[in-house]
Structure formats: structure tokens, C-alpha cells
Amino acid sequence: MKAITRFAPSPTGYIHIGNVRSAIYPYLVARQTGGKMILRIEDTDRERYVEGATELIEDTLRWLGLDWDEGPIVGGPSEPYFQSERREIYLKWVQKLLDSGRAYADPTPPEKIDEYRRKCNEEKVPFLYRNFRPENPPKWEPGIPIRFKAEPKEYSWHDAVMGDMHTGPEVLDDIILIKRDGYPTYNFAHIVDDAEMGVTHVMRGVEYLSSTPNYLALYEAFGLERPILISLPHILAPQGNKKLGKRDGAKSVTEYRDDGVLPEAMLNYLACLGWNDGTEQEIYTKDELIKSFSIDRIQNSGARYDETKLLWLNGQWIRRIFDEQGARALYDRTVNFWPEVAASYSEEYRVKVLSIIYDRLKTMSDLKTMTEYFFVDPDIDINMLVENKFLKKLSEAEIEELLKMSINELSEPKEWNPESLQEKLNDLLAKTGRKPAELFSLIRIAISFAPFSPALNLTMDVLGRETTLARLNAVARSI
Numbered sequence: 001m002k003a004i005t006r007f008a009p010s011p012t013g014y015i016h017i018g019n020v021r022s023a024i025y026p027y028l029v030a031r032q033t034g035g036k037m038i039l040r041i042e043d044t045d046r047e048r049y050v051e052g053a054t055e056l057i058e059d060t061l062r063w064l065g066l067d068w069d070e071g072p073i074v075g076g077p078s079e080p081y082f083q084s085e086r087r088e089i090y091l092k093w094v095q096k097l098l099d100s101g102r103a104y105a106d107p108t109p110p111e112k113i114d115e116y117r118r119k120c121n122e123e124k125v126p127f128l129y130r131n132f133r134p135e136n137p138p139k140w141e142p143g144i145p146i147r148f149k150a151e152p153k154e155y156s157w158h159d160a161v162m163g164d165m166h167t168g169p170e171v172l173d174d175i176i177l178i179k180r181d182g183y184p185t186y187n188f189a190h191i192v193d194d195a196e197m198g199v200t201h202v203m204r205g206v207e208y209l210s211s212t213p214n215y216l217a218l219y220e221a222f223g224l225e226r227p228i229l230i231s232l233p234h235i236l237a238p239q240g241n242k243k244l245g246k247r248d249g250a251k252s253v254t255e256y257r258d259d260g261v262l263p264e265a266m267l268n269y270l271a272c273l274g275w276n277d278g279t280e281q282e283i284y285t286k287d288e289l290i291k292s293f294s295i296d297r298i299q300n301s302g303a304r305y306d307e308t309k310l311l312w313l314n315g316q317w318i319r320r321i322f323d324e325q326g327a328r329a330l331y332d333r334t335v336n337f338w339p340e341v342a343a344s345y346s347e348e349y350r351v352k353v354l355s356i357i358y359d360r361l362k363t364m365s366d367l368k369t370m371t372e373y374f375f376v377d378p379d380i381d382i383n384m385l386v387e388n389k390f391l392k393k394l395s396e397a398e399i400e401e402l403l404k405m406s407i408n409e410l411s412e413p414k415e416w417n418p419e420s421l422q423e424k425l426n427d428l429l430a431k432t433g434r435k436p437a438e439l440f441s442l443i444r445i446a447i448s449f450a451p452f453s454p455a456l457n458l459t460m461d462v463l464g465r466e467t468t469l470a471r472l473n474a475v476a477r478s479i
């Protein structure tokens with residue numbers, strides 16, 4: 001079956017990682033079945049509308065590689081894809097319900113409704129609006145809300161993730177379809193749009209599960225076939241049992257992009273958060289996800305967000321791109337992440353630096369802190385040398401002596417490449433009788449003054465003979 005799925009975000013701010021799965025799963029199902037993915041902007045809540053949020057949503061989807069077949073920018077047969085521009089369509093649909101007596105104009109003022117609610121609270125009975133329906137509703141005119149006329153009854157349905165569901169008549173109510181401001185409610189608009197757009201799979205957050213009986217009543221009132229309903233459990237905050245929200249530091253997807261997380265890693269991580277294909281596989285390309293994804297393996301309980309795992313996966317993806325596509329391809333993904341001091345160096349040199357450091361990166365922005373010494377001479381910090389755990393036992397005179405021997409030995413090789421440098425380092429070990437940890441820590445710190453660096457021979461090779469010796473000499477003079 002060719003699935004027609006949709007991502008239907010409300011433009012109320014950035015897409016945080018807690019809700020982007022509602023875009024990923026519909027995308028995977030659409031691509032797997034050769035169907036269609038629709039992007040629909042649900043912008044009918046004018047109070048929560050945020051300028052620029054639609055562009056942010058589009059940007060996020062594009063970055064993740066989730067292209068849509070119908071929606072803003074690309075258009076499609078059900079245009080427009082902004083709910084705020086579809087008001088006449090909703091009015092046309094609601095007219096059918098008004099005509100068949102399944103909806104009514106409700107002029108009751110909000111204060112009166114509050115009074116009904118208070119009364120129910122005092123009497124400790126559930127507040128159901130259908131018990132307060134106005135007796136003689138007027139003919140509808142703009143400015144008056146329209147409500148559904150619910151028929152209290154039981155509903156059973158199947159949710160592809162939550163299983164078989166059943167509810168009693170107490171959950172059905174006269175929900176608002178068209179608001180006072182003329183805009184439809186989410187409850188109504190999405191039913192109309194999903195029907196007009198031919199949506200076969202409705203995938204959305206589990207928070208809509210409790211309203212589903214009211215949606216089922218609307219499908220029935222319109223004589224519509226029910227789509228396949230799929231509730232996605234919440235993503236849980238790192239601690240406790242709450243759902244991950246902006247307040248728990250749920251960053252926007254684009255913030256991770258700006259921190260140097262690769263879209264491949266983000267997609268991989270989020271797709272596998274609360275879903276697995278039953279194997280031990282952890283790294284998935286987009287194509288592999290499209291192949292392996294199945295709705296019936298979505299977990300029905302909340303999955304916990306774990307940033308450490310995301311960063312681990314990102315490191316794996318960095319390595320994978322290097323191994324499969326080469327240093328140059330990885331470099332192309334890093335251009336914005338180098339320290340400022342790198343700007344005056346050639347690309348060729350930066351590619352070399354990247355080639356020896358990439359396997360230590362968790363995010364691309366680590367380049368800023370991990371590579372400075374390849375571009376500027378580090379500040380000499382004698383304490384860092386003498387307090388190093390391997391060098392503590394040595395006197396300053398011994399350190400100076402060792403540095404001098406190293407300078408002598410390293411001045412010699414005709415070739416300056418990783419192999420001859422490794423030979424020289426081995427000769428130095430033999431000549432000085434020092435342990436590798438002592439000798440190599442000394443040279444490493446003296447040329448980098450960084451907490452760690454790639455293998456010593458590789459670091460010296462990239463720095464070059466002149467810089468390496470100049471730095472060793474400068475340190476020897478400062479002791």
C-alpha cells in the first residue's frame with residue numbers, strides 16, 4: 001500500500017528534538033512504500049504563531065534530508081498547505097454538518113461557559129458541554145463559534161502503536177469546530193485536511209490519543225474512512241518521568257547542526273530512539289532506515305533522550321564519512337568549524353590536520369578547541385610540563401637535557417615523514433633510556449601545550465620540521 005503521510009507542525013517556535021520524530025517516521029513510511037509525504041503548516045492558533053517558525057521548520061527538514069512531496073515551496077494538488085489559508089474549505093465542510101444537524105452555532109458567552117464549568121466542579125461531576133447545549137441555536141454568522149453535536153457512545157479502534165483501544169460515552173463532547181475568530185480548531189481542521197489530502201497514516205504525538213474518540217465521531221459524521229492511527233510515545237527528559245520539553249534543555253535541531261552534529265547522525269539517533277529493527281545494528285544510513293523501518297516495532301513506552309549517545313553516534317558518523325568518502329569529503333563538512341586562526345592556512349594544510357584528528361572528534365565544533373596549536377604557537381606553560389604525571393619525577397635540568405637531545409636527534413632526519421619520525425623517536429628512546437610515556441609526553445606537550453594530541457609522529461609531521469624544532473627550542477630556552 002502506498003502510504004500518504006504527513007508532518008503537520010504548528011509554527012509556534014523551533015522544532016526541538018522531542019518532536020521531530022513525528023516528521024521522521026512519516027517520511028520513512030512514505031519512502032518505504034513509494035507513497036507521498038506531505039508537509040502541512042497548522043497555523044490556526046494565531047496567539048501562538050511565531051514569525052519565522054515556518055522557515056525554521058523547512059530548514060530543519062531540509063537539513064535532515066526529509067524532503068516532502070507536497071506542501072509549502074513545492075506546492076501540490078491540495079494547495080494551499082497553510083491552514084490559515086484554507087478557511088473557506090473548513091467553512092464548506094462545517095456547512096455539511098450544520099445542514100445535517102450534527103453541528104450548531106453556539107452564541108453562549110465565555111463567562112457563561114466558565115459558570116457551567118464551576119458548577120460541575122462544585123458538584124464534582126465531569127464537565128461535559130453537551131449537557132449545556134443551547135436550546136435554540138441561532139443561524140450561524142461570522143463571530144459565533146460552531147460546535148459539533150456529539151452522540152454519546154462507545155468507541156473501539158486500533159492504534160498501530162498503542163494497540164486496541166476502547167472508550168465509553170463519557171469522553172465524547174461537543175467540541176468546537178470553528179472558533180469565534182473564524183479559524184478552525186486543530187480538532188476539526190486536521191480531519192478535513194487529512195481527508196482532502198488523502199492521508200492514509202496519521203502519525204502524531206500520543207497527547208492526541210485521548211481526543212481520538214471525538215475524531216472518530218467526526219469521521220463518522222462525514223462518512224469518512226478512518227485512517228491508520230499511530231500514536232508516538234513521548235521522548236522522556238534525561239531524568240525523571242517527564243516528557244522532554246524546551247525547559248529540560250531540549251535544544252532545537254538546528255542548534256545541534258550549529259554545534260557540529262551531522263544530519264546523518266541526528267537522523268540515525270532520533271529514528272532509533274524508541275524504535276529498533278530487532279537486530280543489534282546501531283548505525284543506519286537514511287536508505288537503511290527506509291528499508292528497515294516498521295511501525296509495529298515502535299516502542300509503546302517513552303524513550304529516554306540521551307545526548308551522550310547522540311554524540312557517540314556523531315563520532316561514528318564522522319569516522320564513517322572519512323573512511324568511505326575520504327578526508328576531503330569530511331573536510332567539506334567542517335568549513336565553518338575551524339578556529340579563526342586557521343583562516344590564513346591553506347585548505348590542504350587543514351585537510352592534513354583533520355586527517356590526523358578526525359577520529360577524536362565528537363562534534364565538528366571540537367575542531368575549535370582541539371586544533372589551535374596547529375595554526376599558532378601555543379603559549380609556553382612550564383607548569384604544565386613539570387606537573388605532568390609522567391614528568392613530575394624529573395628535575396628541570398633533566399627535562400632541559402632531554403629536550404636538547406630531542407632537538408639534536410630531530411634535526412637530523414633527511415626525510416620529515418611519519419615513518420622516519422617514528423624511527424627517530426625510537427632511537428631517542430634507546431639513547432636516553434627513558435620510558436616512552438616520559439619522552440613522548442615531554443615532546444608532545446612542548447610542541448602543543450594541549451591536553452591531548454594525535455600520535456606524536458603524525459603531529460610533528462603535520463607541524464613540519466621548522467615549527468617543531470622552533471617550539472622545542474623555545475621551551476628549552478624557557479626552562
Ligand code: GLU
Nearest residue numbers: 008009010042190203204
Ligand atoms: N499541529 C499539531 C502539533 O504541532 C500536529 C498534530 C498532528 O500531527 O496532527 O502538535
